[in-house]
Amino acid sequence: MKKGKLLLLICIVLTGVRPVNSQTKPGDPSWNYASAKKIMTDAYWQLWNADVQKKIDKDIDLYRKSDASLSFADAAPGTEVRIEQISHDFIFGANIFNYDQLGTTERNRRYKELFGTLFNSATIPFYWKKFEMEPNRPRFKQEYWDTEQYWNAVKKPKDEPHWRRPAPDPIVEFCISRGIRPYGHTIAWGNPKWQHPEWLYEQFCPKNEKEKLAKFTKEELGKLTAKEIAALAPEYVAAVGRTFDKRVEELAAYYGDKVPGWDVVNESAVDFHGNAVTGDVITNSRYGNLLPGDYTNRTFRKANEVFPKNVSLNINDYANNQNYTDQVKDLLAKGRRIDIMGSQMHLFNPQQCLDVAAGKEIETPEIVWEKMKIMSQAKLPIHLSEITITAPDDNEKGRNIQAVIAYNLYRLWFSVESMMGITWWNIVDDCGAPGEPTTSGLFTRNMEPKPSFFALQKLINQEWVTSLTAKTDQNNKVDFRGFKGKYRVTWKARSGEYREEVFSLNKNGDGFK
Numbered sequence: 472m473k474k475g476k477l478l479l480l481i482c483i484v485l486t487g488v489r490p491v492n493s494q495t496k497p498g499d500p501s502w503n504y505a506s507a508k509k510i511m512t513d514a515y516w517q518l519w520n521a522d523v524q525k526k527i528d529k530d531i532d533l534y535r536k537s538d539a540s541l542s543f544a545d546a547a548p549g550t551e552v553r554i555e556q557i558s559h560d561f562i563f564g565a566n567i568f569n570y571d572q573l574g575t576t577e578r579n580r581r582y583k584e585l586f587g588t589l590f591n592s593a594t595i596p597f598y599w600k601k602f603e604m605e606p607n608r609p610r611f612k613q614e615y616w617d618t619e620q621y622w623n624a625v626k627k628p629k630d631e632p633h634w635r636r637p638a639p640d641p642i643v644e645f646c647i648s649r650g651i652r653p654y655g656h657t658i659a660w661g662n663p664k665w666q667h668p669e670w671l672y673e674q675f676c677p678k679n680e681k682e683k684l685a686k687f688t689k690e691e692l693g694k695l696t697a698k699e700i701a702a703l704a705p706e707y708v709a710a711v712g713r714t715f716d717k718r719v720e721e722l723a724a725y726y727g728d729k730v731p732g733w734d735v736v737n738e739s740a741v742d743f744h745g746n747a748v749t750g751d752v753i754t755n756s757r758y759g760n761l762l763p764g765d766y767t768n769r770t771f772r773k774a775n776e777v778f779p780k781n782v783s784l785n786i787n788d789y790a791n792n793q794n795y796t797d798q799v800k801d802l803l804a805k806g807r808r809i810d811i812m813g814s815q816m817h818l819f820n821p822q823q824c825l826d827v828a829a830g831k832e833i834e835t836p837e838i839v840w841e842k843m844k845i846m847s848q849a850k851l852p853i854h855l856s857e858i859t860i861t862a863p864d865d866n867e868k869g870r871n872i873q874a875v876i877a878y879n880l881y882r883l884w885f886s887v888e889s890m891m892g893i894t895w896w897n898i899v900d901d902c903g904a905p906g907e908p909t910t911s912g913l914f915t916r917n918m919e920p921k922p923s924f925f926a927l928q929k930l931i932n933q934e935w936v937t938s939l940t941a942k943t944d945q946n947n948k949v950d951f952r953g954f955k956g957k958y959r960v961t962w963k964a965r966s967g968e969y970r971e972e973v974f975s976l977n978k979n980g981d982g983f984k
Contacts, residue, residue, distance in 0.1 A: 597722070659718075694708065788813060
């Protein structure tokens with residue numbers, strides 16, 4: 472077999488992805504970390520030195536593995552047992568914002584194939600502005616303009632109002648069919664550009680109140696207290712709170728526990744310690760718009776009331792600092808159920824990744840450990856809910872820099888005790904939000920795998936998977952240490968029949984008798 476055809480076959484077997492052009496460097500499955508790492512400077516490796524790598528390896532073994540104990544009453548000593556890990560306990564996710572939107576059936580197929588092979592979680596967009604473009608008309612169900620047929624005919628997909636905002640119902644069903652976690656993002660967020668629907672003000676603020684508010688410039692309005700705003704626009708203030716509550720109630724009633732986890736409030740730490748005050752009826756947000764009083768607390772209180780107890784209710788922010796941690800601790804002290812604390816890491820600027828490669832102190836092991844130490848004060852699992860790592864140049868060197876940064880950061884994040892998951896943000900180049908980098912994907916715009924894809928594939932599906940063959944001891948037992956997750960065990964019983972058992976390894980001592 473010729474080398475080109477052999478590489479193509481290996482790529483299909485390992486990844487489930489068939490490169491459009493098997494000669495394309497970024498799709499070459501022969502990429503390996505040992506060769507690519509040479510592209511980084513000595514200053515970089517001084518930060519990521521042998522002692523750091525040893526600590527990472529030690530912590531991965533300590534926090535991500537457990538000891539299993541299996542007993543085989545129906546097998547003789549020395550019986551061969553096959554042990555295969557079939558799923559991860561740890562979350563490896565990505566957003567699924569471009570579902571059926573990539574322009575061809577083949578691209579869409581490759582995109583979907585990643586969920587259930589590389590990713591076990593999909594973050595589904597529920598941004599209010601595009602989810603409910605008109606009041607009382609949420610876009611749960613697929614319409615024609617959400618179909619693959621529609622998107623395949625669109626010449627300029629970025630000009631479409633629902634680009635990166637597909638209808639969620641088909642995605643939820645797709646996730647369930649693949650056995651992966653559908654994850655909702657986000658219920659409440661103060662950002663007027665991406666989240667806050669214009670119709671909220673247009674429809675629910677009476678004319679006389681609009682006239683009063685119009686007398687103030689944006690800067691002047693931003694300086695008014697909550698009481699002053701409530702006196703100027705009492706009907707609108709009441710409508711804002713009522714409408715926010717209604718959104719939480721509708722999502723909970725519609726999905727129940729079908730969507731098992733949500734970012735309940737996104738990026739609200741900016742309003743903590745000042746703007747959002749418990750007892751106020753309105754928050755004059757630093758986002759430049761009016762939100763319910765103490766809206767983070769209010770939204771969690773409502774979510775706690777209406778969502779099933781088995782649904783994970785989470786907070787998410789880019790802050791990663793003491794203020795964010797204090798906000799979470801304050802919410803917990805108020806009695807709010809928060810299950811997971813979300814953290815973000817975006818290297819949006821290509822220069823940042825060049826600086827990382829040059830050994831500058833950006834997302835170094837020490838910086839990451841310190842951030843995680845601060846956030847761990849809240850005593851909650853941490854979800855690295857949005858990450859972006861940009862290829863600084865769209866060439867072999869730039870793509871390898873992206874891959875090496877991703878490889879090392881994933882190892883570091885995976886080793887953190889309180890970490891429960893990592894979610895890559897934009898899978899495909901040039902498919903992010905306006906202003907986000909065009910080269911931060913794991914795949915090219917034509918869905919050809921880049922080195923960063925193979926870096927994650929190597930970790931998630933090769934290095935961090937436990938599979939072995941062992942023999943039962945004199946007590947008909949097999950003990951092993953493996954990565955936490957679900958396992959399938961097969962063996963031949965004394966009767967000559969083959970047996971199979973599935974069990975979950977989450978803590979030391981798990982197994983079966």
